[in-house]
Amino acid sequence: MKRMIFGATALTLLATSAVAQDVTLGRFFGDCEDAGTDTSASVGEACIIQSIINAADAELDGISVNTLPTDWGNYYDQIVAAYAGGTPPNVHVMHRHRVPEFANIGALADLTDDLEGAGIDPSDWEPAALEAVTYNDRIVGVPMDLHANLWHVNMDLMEAAGLVEDGAPILPTSPEEMLEHARAVQEATGQDYLAADFAEFPIGVRVALALIWQQGSNIFDGDTATIDTPETRNAISAITQLFDAGLSNPQLNYADSQQAFLNGEAAVLVNGTWVVDFYAAEAARDDEGLNSYHVADFPTLFDEGATWADSHMWAIPSPLQASDPDTYDAALQVLAFINEHNIDWARTGHMAVRTSVLESGDYAALPHRSEYAGTADIARDTPPSRRYGAIQDVLNRELQAIWLTGKSVDAALADAQADVQDLLDR
Amino acid sequence: MTRYQGTRLALTQRQAAAILLLPFLTVYAVFLVYPFFKGVWISLHDWNLMAVAFNPDAKSYVGLSNYERVMWGSNITWGAWASPGYQFFGLLGLGTSVLLYRTGRAGKVTALAIGIASLLLFVLPGFHPGEDGRWYDRRFWPTVGNTILFVGLAVPGVTITAMLLAAALDGETRAKAVLRTLFFLSQVLSVTVVTLIWQIMFSPRQGLIANVTELVGGSPIVWLTAEGFAMASIVIATIWWSLGIAMILFLAGIQDISKDLYEAGALDNATGAKAFWYITLPNLKRTITLVVVLQIILHFQVFGQSHLMTNGGPNDTTQVLVRYIYQTAFRDSELGRASAMAVFLFVIMGGFSILQFVLGREKDQ
Structure with a gap:
């Protein structure tokens, strides 16, 4: 009897392992418990992506997808360590800005010739999305979105300050005008004009970068750091004038700045596309705080439009492609499934990457979508660099030093210039 | 007895010791000695973590250049x-x-x-x-300075609080036993839980401390992002976290002190604080040395509190050595440079270990 039970168990195990191809998946976006498999009902980045993954696990024949535990803040450290240890996840999400770092040493599988076979049509991708996943003319990933910084607006506070016209917020066209608007909001409502995470993640850096790009400048050019410039000073003073006048609080971190906006304590929150559905849901709730929510493109305070933008994409490690064709095929199918569900992911507020999705009625019907239709045209980022993460950290440290610790702009920019140059020289 | 004669393998004491030690020595060599020397070896190379993983030849020997790039500069x-x-x-x-x-x-x-x-x-x-x-590396020495400042604040903080607690909680009553357990409990939490608890405590919007400050009419301090308070806040969290072990060591030390001394002291009118000062403290000298040195070695390795609570900020005021090593190795993939810093940290901690050894021996004489 015992033997029979053992035998049966062994057989079952053998059968399932022969049928189900295990695919391990690494991602950030945070945790979602009970995401379910309904990809059209979930709310927020974490739950939408997990519902898509769960659906892939349930619907793809013979493939079981196993989401690895990873932590947002240390995601890339974990991925780098996993690659170095020879155990990267079979598929993992990453940002476009990380492509040079990984593709430069051949860590990412070249998917160019295998996409069609897996049912992924790269010609359906927007040019910007195709560019995001292309390295040395080869496709090394499947794009999932274009995301960017937006202005999230509390219309009640703007209305009270007389800053609404034809149902849309009146946004500043120069730093001076921004200060006037901020004063008007404070006089009419007693609340801050602008909130953003200036104290934790590099959201404040992205605001400053947008204002630098709007003047036609950048923080480095090839191997030369170009941080200590009049354009950077203009960008910084456009922000610090609000802090100095008490119209914005630089000490709020990500959660606190978001809470301030949701509590109705700030007229504008600068944050990404990833929270549009969440804020819309919060505004719809019948309580104090944010009730009338509007989204706007990042306004042009200088010469040309620009806002920080990036892309989420999925990649497969090259060693998997080289040594394990079965798992590689299964991984490709998972990517095809995620690509199929581009419209569900766009529900977060991110911009879709597939032309067929962008032109669909479903996409146009997503809440607030028309309010930031101009963002795709002004999307920018710093030049590609293997040192992107470290450079962002330098900027975040030095800019925070200016607005949190009173370090002089001269000293901070000199230090940032030296540190970034040092990184570019390495 | 005679049954076994001749069939048993005769081992000398030395051989038996060697065999019994072998499992430990193997593990020790594989997991501690080898990685240590490998670390020193890596520190002599230009070694990109990712690149070497894909191409073992992507490293190159650079001698002491990593040490120079980290610790030295031009025109010093x-x-x-x-x-x-x-x-x-x-x-x-x-x-x-x-x-x-x-x-x-x-x-x-x-x-x-x-x-x-x-x-x-x-x-x-x-x-x-x-x-x-x-x-060459503008941030290295300030980071070392921050680490020393952290150790300088956390070690006396832990030692003094733990000693006072131990003196107060030494006794046989049930309440004292419960309190001892409670104070020890924080020690068993992981750093992620500790930092989460204290991040909530310090939050200017929802934290306990902010609520109390507002209750008495003050405006809440933004602990984690204010330059003057960030280091203090990670020190406070650390003291709360690492009190337990030190308290237990002091309790053991206090219980070792002969009751006769206190009785004799009481006859001379030395009770309470006086007894603590003239009897407890001098007799705890060895325990204090042990606790202080252990804490120094432990807190030089501070990482989680800085990484999770303040991200090393604001303006690098809470950037500590291990976090810098971690970032250099895993964010920047510069394993050689990171290893050079790690060797530096080893030298510091090795110095304190030798100090403890020396102080411990001297007392024995």
């Missing part, structure tokens, strides 16, 4: 008053060690240890970039 000169704060204390320490030795209040070795530490404190901060010079 030395001045006796380059950073008066540290150097004054260095001189003060030198004077103290001579005085202690001359008056016979410290042994030769103790005096020598204090003397060497003070000499280092006088000499090392004297190095600074001269005209047109700069440190």
